[in-house]
Amino acid sequence: MDRPTARQQALAALRRADVDAGRAAPVAERAAVRALREGDKEAVSMAERAWGRAVLQKDVAGAIRHLRRSIDFAGGCPVLAGEARILLAAALLQRGRPDAALREIELAVETLDARGVARARAQRADLLHQIGRLDQAQAEYQVAVPLLRRSGDQISLQRTLVNRGILFTERYAFAAAEADLTEADALARRLGRQLAVGIIAENLGFLETVRGDVPAALAHLSRAEHLIGELGGQLGPVFSDQAELLLSVGARAEAGEAAGRAVEAFENERRRLLIPPARLLVAQAAQLGQDWATALDQATRARREFTRQRRSEWAELAQLAILRARLASGLGTRMAGGRVETMVETLTAAGWPASALEARLAAARLAFDRGDRARGRAYLVAASASTRRGPAALRARGWYARALLAWEDGDARATTRAVRAGLRILDEHAAALGATDLRAHSAAHRIELSELGLRFALRSGKPAAVFEWAERGRASRLAHRPVRPPDDPELAALLAELRATAEQIYRYGQAGLRTRQAALERRIRDHVRLRPGAPVEGVEPVKTPALGDRALVEFVQLDGVLHAVTLVDGRIRLATLGQAAPVADLVDRLPFALHRLASRGGSAASRAAAMTLLDSAAAALDRALFTALPEVGDRPLVLVPTGPLHSVPWSVLPSCHGRPVTVSPSATLWHAVVARRGGPFGTVAVAAGPGLTGAHHEAHAVAALHGTTPLAGAAATVDAVLKAVASADVLHLAAHGRLAVDQPLFSDLRLHDGPLVVHDLERLDRVPRLVVLASCDSGRSVVCTGDELLGLSATFMARGTVQLVAPVVPVPDAETAPLMIEFHRGLAEGLRPAVALADAQKALRGNGHAGLVAAAGFVCFGAGH
Structure with a gap:
């Protein structure tokens, strides 16, 4: 059998790089060495192009080096040089050099044949898409996809359908996005491109995240991580999508961890284009956890990197993150009105509906803070247009904008109606989550709505209204008795394996098994999260729980101030207790004092000091919580805590010692269990x-x-x-x-x-x-x-x-x-x-x-x- 020529070997390397990039580099290297030895410059060009494509997923700098060699060796063949330029543009874009990438694409379009021009225009569409010029990108995709279909280049068509599907997802055109990604998946499977199948699974996960189907998104992302990791592909984008998904359900700690892994992966691979978007995810997770320093640092760094890359739309997105963090933290901002208007207009024109809405909300708050009521109302009117279309989170934020508008107009009925509508949307969305932790974390998205209702109630001074909104804002999950999940042999086996592993660690000190234990816990967590939720009827807050001779005290915290609502003999009263921070400090002293008292190694003097600390802290906390509530008398108590009060050992407080006390996460739940x-x-x-x-x-x-x-x-x-x-x-x-x-x-x-x-x-x-x-x-x-x-x-x-x-x-x-x-x-x-x-x-x-x-x-x- 004749040995293949250097050119045939280079062509084989190109085909291998298209189908199985992760394993194509050695093939391309052998082809390049042989072609160079035989002096076939065009074969060297093809082999170097295959080599560049092969390493593009893992080594962007190396890919650029090989693709420039491919252009150099193309010599007098403009088609070979043009094909290399298409890939070089993709690599330069990943390094954060969009202007250079665009120049390479323009040169490619000038020199390629019709088939090559189709690929070049598809690459130009992706480039415009990634730098945030979505309208231009969509127009270019609309030209490139038919050209690719006519050319018969199925591999390029598959890639372009994936990219266009992502753009459609970002614009909430979900049916079009799903159609593109489904067709791309079928093409990739038919072509044997398993890494592409994994990448498409990742983007289907992104689609379901934006659409709001969390279990479906988790399933796609889990499959993507397995496939891409197994084939040696790039996991940074999967981590980014995981962070987006976890942010959508309020799981801030896990979201921050996933976003941090994405930043690390992109930095290691020197994929500079993708680092600042991942930083924005870190900033969003930090803001959700009220870590303002981290949020501002990461958003500021992202804005600086976007500006350096000349990605103006993304830079405005980072500016929005900075503005929201400063407003939420009370740090204030000196951002000029014209600068704010530019941010809003840019994000609206970019075609990012959620970002545009958030920009209008932030701009409205800034305008009201500066006394510009007309401008603030205009922003809110525009933001409130999102109540009917789009994912649940977007519609709920639209109702929040409408509630703010009614609040500014002093319309109590319209405010409460809008807040209830937004909460209803979020609660229906949370009910679709089968996993307990995701449902609990998703309550983070209810906070601004429920706090607005509570703030309005406190301003009215009506205790019954404060009680209602305090109830609407807490422990909604526990009021729904969950349906028993179906029998799950896989979960039972994983729990048994976890149990055996944990017992080995405990009995035999096999610390090396802790990695296995952590992996099992993650598998169990991810497996349970795939379970869909069950529809539940909304639970309305109880108005007057049947207390008998008991007294109910519900503690409420808003804007750093602690309040208490009491219900005694059918009468509701409201009291303001004072700043919440000193109360939290007193709560922290109690377990410290109890721990010192229980210590067997401490001296008598130490225990006496601990007893003094316990008595003084308990007395001070008792005064802070109950002095303003004489109506409770010596009745048995039903207490509904908030924040740090959930960990109070109530019997040490003088007002509670020897008195029957029961604690409940909400009055509504207490009424239900009674x-x-x-x-x-x-x-x-x-x-x-x-x-x-x-x-x-x-x-x-x-x-x-x-x-x-x-x-x-x-x-x-x-x-x-x-x-x-x-x-x-x-x-x-x-x-x-x-x-x-x-x-x-x-x-x-x-x-x-x-x-x-x-x-x-x-x-x-x-x-x-x-x-x-x-x-x-x-x-x-x-x-x-x-x-x-x-x-x-x-x-x-x-x-x-x-x-x-x-x-x-x-x-x-x-x-x-x-x-x-x-x-x-x-x-x-x-x-x-x-x-x-x-x-x-x-x-x-x-x-x-x-x-x-x-x-x-x-x-x-x-x-x-």
């Missing part, structure tokens, strides 16, 4: 986990009070406890608890064969009416934006638990038995949980410092009375 509290308790289940001093003694003593046998030792497995959870009326769990702050759905209770995690509980069809978590950290929750809660206790309540008793601060596990025994003795005698807990805490307050700490940390949640 309605289903049922009659006397039936079956009682008790379990004790390993490694917890005194747990076995406590479990046997508690079980004896109820005439049952505890699950202890080897019998206390995860499966056995889950069966008890699914069948008992009352469950007492004495096991090590852990709140996973970064991943609250992996908060766990340690049992004989490993941890029971939140994901285990979410698979159950029912849970006990009363749950007692008698260990450190088991009652604390992660408080998300909007007072949404995530953790073990929040999950029990979301699944249907009516009453839950657990500690909200670290407690000395060895000392909890006396409190728990006394508490269950009260239950056995027929006392309601909040009463039994208050009596037990009062009885044990004199049992030394450790007993005091153990008793103080427990709180009754739900319908404790």
Whole structure:
């Protein structure tokens, strides 16, 4: 068989680079070496072009070097030089040199044949698209796609359809975007271009992110990451799209991490064009977390880089991020009115609907701050046009603009109507999310709307209105009892593997397994997030919960000021308590003092100082929270906390000591759980986990009070406890608890064969009416934006638990038995949980410092009375 010529070898390298770029570089290198040795300059040009395409995904500088060599060796063949220039323009664009890229495209168009001109115009369209000239780009795509179809160049057609699909997505032309990406996917599969299939999956993920279908977006992006990573492709764009998706549901920490990975990937690959957009994502995540320094730094750097790249539309987008961060942080801005108008006009003309709307909202606020009411109203009128078309987030922001307009006009009815409409859209969108954490994080997008309603209510001075809007702004997720997810063998297997891995780490100290544990947790998280949500009916806030002889206190925070709404004997009152920051400082002192009191190694003087600190902080917090509320008297309390008040050990406050207190994330939820509290308790289940001093003694003593046998030792497995959870009326769990702050759905209770995690509980069809978590950290929750809660206790309540008793601060596990025994003795005698807990805490307050700490940390949640 004849050996292929150098030219044939170069042509084979070009075909390989088109189909499998990740593995084409060695083929291209061999072809270039041979062609150079044989003196075939045109073959060298083709091989160098193949080499440049092969490394473009990973080494932009190397690609530029090979493509310039391809042009140099093209000699007198303008077609070869023109084809190399098309790729060189793409590489120069990635290096952030759009002017140079455009010059190369113009030279290519002048020298290529009809087939080549089609490819060059497609590349020019992509270049215009990436620098933000969307109208020009769309017009160029409309010319290039028919030319490519006529030329029969299916590979270039596939690439161009992907690029045009992205542009259509950005302009919210979703049907056209889906058509282009679907056709491109079919072409890539037929051509055997597996890396392209992965890139198309990434862009389908971007499409579904913008359209608002989060589970579908997650599925596409997961597939993209797997395919592109397996084929050695570029993962930076996948990380960027992941960040966009996570921002769309308010998951700021994960979004910031993904955006940071994108920046790092683009910097390593020297893809300078893509670095500043990724910086903007970092800035947006930081702003969502109120990290103003990071938000301003990253947005400012992005603007500087966009300006250097002469991408005026993108530079204005960065300017918008800077303006929003400065306005939200209260730093103020000196941005001139004409400069603001330029920003708004540029972003509107660019064809980015969401960015244009946000620019108008920011410009309106700036105009009102400067007393220019006419200009502010004009911006709001334009922004409010987005209430009917587009994704849920865009329509909700349009209603926010309409609400602001009504607010400025003093129209109370129109303001509340617009705010309710926006919240309804967001709540319907959140209901489509099957994953608990995504639904909780998505509440971040409700904040400005619900705060506007609350601000209007406070301005009216009507306590009933403040109560309504305080309820609309908090814990909406827990008011919807979730439907049990379908049986999922894959999830069950992953949880079993995670459990075994965690137990190996705990028992044998195999720290090397922590990487495996983290990977399993990520797989479980990503798998669960693919689950679609179920439609739910909107939950209207309760107007007057049936309190009986109890007093309700709902704490509300707005603009750094703490307020309280009380409901006593059917009468609602409103009180302003003062600045929230000093209250938060007092709350922080309580666990510090309790921890020092519980320390066995401290001196008597240290414990005395801790006791003094505890008493003084508790008294000061009590004065701050209850002095202005004389109407509550000595009644049993229903407390609805906000922010840091979720972690208050209420029994240490003088006004609460010895008094039945129950805590609920919202009055609406409390009203709902009271309605289903049922009659006397039936079956009682008790379990004790390993490694917890005194747990076995406590479990046997508690079980004896109820005439049952505890699950202890080897019998206390995860499966056995889950069966008890699914069948008992009352469950007492004495096991090590852990709140996973970064991943609250992996908060766990340690049992004989490993941890029971939140994901285990979410698979159950029912849970006990009363749950007692008698260990450190088991009652604390992660408080998300909007007072949404995530953790073990929040999950029990979301699944249907009516009453839950657990500690909200670290407690000395060895000392909890006396409190728990006394508490269950009260239950056995027929006392309601909040009463039994208050009596037990009062009885044990004199049992030394450790007993005091153990008793103080427990709180009754739900319908404790």
